[in-house]
Amino acid sequence: MLRPVVVGLDSSLRSLTAADWAAREALRRRLPLQVVQAWEGVTAPCDTERPELNGPRCLARRMLADTAVRLRASYPQLTVSTLQIAGSAADVLTQVGAEAELLVLGSRAVSGVGGFLAGSVAQVVVGHVDRPVVLVRADGTLADEHLPDGEGEPSTHTPYRDVVVGVDPRHPCEELLSFAFESAALRAAPLRVVHTWRPPYVHAAAVARARRAVAASAARSLSAAVAPWREKFPGVEVHEVVREGRPSQVLPAAAQDAGLLVVGRRIRSARVGTRTGSVSHAATHRVRCPVAVVAHD
Structure with missing residues (x-):
């Protein structure tokens, strides 16, 4: 089974830029791309009787889906899948990174919906994942x-x-x-x-x-x-x-x-x-x- 190129997604511009870089790298390597989002909030479904508790999670999931749609449109030859995992950002990224061909992250980010790169998460992940990790800056372009x-x-x-x-x-x-x-x-x-x-x-x-x-x-x-x-x-x-x-x-x-x-x-x-x-x-x-x-x- 082919290992995918995995990219972490949050609400920052840096993670969106990283997603584009990861898509191009996946095409170069002829591998599928998996877009992963960590979620540390309430894990109940979005259609519960108390949607106010899950509004942020639903927004995060929508961003995940929209990003996948954009990547498929921009890179039609690329196979793109998405995954939202409940857990701390560092734990989730370390987990998925262990099974990736390479893991791609925005090198810095502000906190936001799912903000997995807030603080020192990126450094923690780099220090724990034994697969290659690529850090991409927000202002990078093709x-x-x-x-x-x-x-x-x-x-x-x-x-x-x-x-x-x-x-x-x-x-x-x-x-x-x-x-x-x-x-x-x-x-x-x-x-x-x-x-x-x-x-x-x-x-x-x-x-x-x-x-x-x-x-x-x-x-x-x-x-x-x-x-x-x-x-x-x-x-x-x-x-x-x-x-x-x-x-x-x-x-x-x-x-x-x-x-x-x-x-x-x-x-x-x-x-x-x-x-x-x-x-x-x-x-x-x-x-x-x-x-x-x-x-x-």
Whole structure:
């Protein structure tokens, strides 16, 4: 059975923008789209003798249905289903995200009908879901995924912007590279694989030589990690980028003109707890393009 692309819906513009991005991604992957809404209020049917108790829920359900109608009209080749689940937003999204090919969320939102992204819900979900989670900003458009035209104007007919992924070859990153290469292949977009390094602590007289050695070693490690994926995706144009600095600073800068940024999140045991990590946190706060957070060992 195919895993769907799942998008969370609330009353915010951000979630509607995320729904459009999710629809396009589902088409690229040839997967169905499921639009999910969490509901924490009264769960009685909308046609009870006390409709005032269920007015907000009925409104939320109508928004869910209207969104599905709009998506089917905009993307007629796409299979769209809807689901309203009673429960807290974080619990619902974590539940459906576990069964999704990827989960798409608006990166920030105001509270409203069903307001599942109010507060820190998005960060909680990212920290608990082991499937890829994509965060989409409210002002994103289809043209933002593509390069400007010859006159520098937004276009939906030009090639896709680069996909950027940050990796650390010292740790397993197969899931991360797999998602990044597949995303680039689906878009026929170039892929920039970014690895950062930090200068060694050595005597001042040996600094220059040590820095060159560390930079060269980082480049070799990156090439070795990427080589098998180049063979699996021979049609993807790959650029290996090695930069000095912290990943939380280098990656946002490298993705300023990207169409998608892919970052990793280490899966931690229940004893340690879950967290998004400094790189994911920096990316979701400083990058304008959609950010995919991919959990890995």
